[in-house]
Amino acid sequence: MPLGEGAAPPPGFVDLCQRDESVCVSSAAAPVMALAASTGVLTTSSVGGDPQSIARLQTDATENPAPLQVEQVQIFTPAIDPTFMSSGVVGGAALPTAESAPPVTLAETAAPSELAKPVFLNKSQMRLVNTLNRDVNREVQKANDFDLYGLLEFWSLPRVIDGKMYGDCEDYALEKRRRLIAAGVPAEAMSMAVAVTARGETHAVLLVRFESGDWVLDNLTPWATPWGDLNYRWIERQAPGSPEWKKVA
Numbered sequence: 001m002p003l004g005e006g007a008a009p010p011p012g013f014v015d016l017c018q019r020d021e022s023v024c025v026s027s028a029a030a031p032v033m034a035l036a037a038s039t040g041v042l043t044t045s046s047v048g049g050d051p052q053s054i055a056r057l058q059t060d061a062t063e064n065p066a067p068l069q070v071e072q073v074q075i076f077t078p079a080i081d082p083t084f085m086s087s088g089v090v091g092g093a094a095l096p097t098a099e100s101a102p103p104v105t106l107a108e109t110a111a112p113s114e115l116a117k118p119v120f121l122n123k124s125q126m127r128l129v130n131t132l133n134r135d136v137n138r139e140v141q142k143a144n145d146f147d148l149y150g151l152l153e154f155w156s157l158p159r160v161i162d163g164k165m166y167g168d169c170e171d172y173a174l175e176k177r178r179r180l181i182a183a184g185v186p187a188e189a190m191s192m193a194v195a196v197t198a199r200g201e202t203h204a205v206l207l208v209r210f211e212s213g214d215w216v217l218d219n220l221t222p223w224a225t226p227w228g229d230l231n232y233r234w235i236e237r238q239a240p241g242s243p244e245w246k247k248v249a
Helices: 011-019 051-060 123-139 145-149 170-184
Strands: 005-009 040-042 070-072 140-142 160-163 164-167 190-196 201-209 213-217 235-237 247-249
Touching: 123 140, 123 170, 123 201, 123 213, 140 170, 164 170, 170 190, 170 201, 201 235, 201 247
Parallel strands: 140 164
Antiparallel strands: 005 247, 040 070, 160 164, 190 201, 190 235, 201 213, 235 247
């Protein structure tokens, strides 16, 4: 997937980086000091729908693209219910209550020349990626951020309630990223991306860099798919190994 000019990251990504820098940047990139954000940016609240219904709608997606859904979102880190627990928490410990986020200013990230050599997965790792993608899609129940947190936008690992995981599109993607890293896949081989689906929903997915190109791990599809094969209108993506976001050229 080609990188274009710089873009303001989704508001939930900014907030996530301020809560947990390790999720947003690899060891090869400079630390996240702050991230640029605009007052009107894409929110990613898609929980998807029936795959067959989506397939029927994709025919008209190119000729009659749905308008972008842009909303005003305040960037902040809310205090979370003390009973909150996200997936991947060791020992069942609750996530600590977050403090107010610092003001959002310009990002200070590493220049491309300062980043490590690009990391790619090989064909033999596709089975792992497909298995993990299906597992997360099956195990996480669809729920939007407002139902889970009372917020329009909140990027996190899926929330665990009574032993079951719940989340929307970016939560699926973050859980897949977490599991792939646990399986030994380098963080530099993965990045987040935002697109508009045939239903007109703003949708977040995980990109995995193979030698053959970028493949998409999507909660709407049980198998990894080359990004160009999905009839999505791609908006922006995270630069691999960096918290910086770029428009899709």
